[in-house]
Amino acid sequence: MFVFLLSWCLLMPVVAVAADKPVVVARAALRELQPVNWYIGTVISRERARLAAEVSGRLLWVAEVGAHVQKGEVVARIDDTLLKDELVERRADVTRIEAQLKFLRDEVSRLQRLAKQNNAARSQLEKAISERASAQSELTAAQARVRRVAEQVKRSRLEAPFAGIVTERLLHAGEWADEGSAVLAMTDPVHLEVQSWVSVSALPYIETGRELAFVSAGRRYRGKVRTLVPVGDLRSRLYELRLGLPEGKWRVGESVRIAVPAAAARKVLSVPRDALVLRRGYTAVYRIDAADHVARKVLVDTGVASGPYIEVQGEIQPGDLVVIRGGERLRDGDRVAIREQESSQ
Structure with missing residues (x-):
């Protein structure tokens, strides 16, 4: 009998401890x-371009889609055979006019010497001076034509305006490219940002340099507003927002969700969102009485939410402990064991 009573007494505190339900509070x-x-x-590249042909001609080569290229690297070539032939002709014109100009300069000098000795007619000298000036003008024009054709030869090679990836071939080798027609598209996959469109009501609460929260693939990030275009789209009435990205493996075309302020901030009584117990017909939190560690169900109304916190209105005071994990198993009046207390921010 004594052994039975002793065993029963030893079990009593074990049962009492087991009845206290472990919770995490804040x-x-x-x-x-x-x-x-x-x-x-949407994640977009800050540098993207469609490269157009700057001279007309048959395409000899176009870089493959997916090719990584450096700034200044050739990404397409147009047949420049005719242009090079024209360049030879233009240079020959320059040589011919230079020879003619040299002859006229010498002739003017000779006639000027004769004029001093009164052995040459004034009209002959004036004619030679006029022809020299005309030849000088022809030389200037011919040299300009050489530079123009040389530039066309250079522009028969399309060069990458920035380091990036070829994303699309719009024309292929063997096809004719007219001046101004798009040949290929390329994108910089390194320097990225987020593009979004926001309503006019958000404009008073957004400024360049402000950090905004955004969510991608279930993870939360923060990025700084890089720019807000203050001119709305005429059809959608939305304004373009550009957001900088933190370090990470971002991909062009990736979708994100951005939290944009909708009203001015105000100080309210709030609890972590995890404290809410949502039931059909009501919302509650479990407040812990500090003296006896008893959970009390308190009905609340919710208000503004931001980040992990939400405004509550009810019989809750600043400093009250509320259950944020373990509340789904609680009933009003249950004793609890506080396993952890999260710090208030």
Whole structure:
């Protein structure tokens, strides 16, 4: 009998401890919260271009899609045979006019010497001076034609304006490229940003350099506003927002969701979102009485939410402990064992 009573006494505290339900808690506090609206954004390259032919001709070669190229590297070549032949002709014109100009200069000098000795007619000298000036003008024009054709030869090779990847071939080798027709497209995959479109109501709360939260693939990030174009699209009435990206393996075309402020921030009583117990017909939190570690269910109304916190209105005071994990198993009046307390921010 004594052994039975002793065993029963030893079991009593074990049963009492087992009845205390482990929970994680945090404190309700006054925090500045700002409501947000979520907008869809897309990761884009800050440098992307369609390269067009600058001279007409048959394409000899176009870089493959996916090719990595450096700035200044040739990405397409146009047949320049006729242009090079024309360049030879233009240079020959320059040589011929230079020879003619040299002769006229010598002739003017000779006639000037004769004029001093009164052995040459004044009209002959004036004619030679006029022809010399005309030849000088012809030489200037011929040299300009050489430079123009040489530049066309150079432009028969399309060069990458920045380091990047060829993303599309719009014309292929053997096809005719007219001047101004797009040949290929390329993108810089390194220098990226997020592009989004926001409503006019968000403009007062966005400024260059401000950090905004955004979500990608279930993870939360922050990026600085790089620019906000203050001119709205005439059809959508939305304004373009560009957001810088933190370090990471981002891909062009990746979709993100951006939290954009919708109103001014205000100080409210708030709890972590995880404290809310959502039931059909009501929302509650479990407040812990510090003296006896008993959970009390408190009905609340919710308000503005921002980040991990949400405004609550009810019988909750700043500093109260509320359950943020383990509440789904609780009932009003249950005793709890505080396993961990998260710090208030």
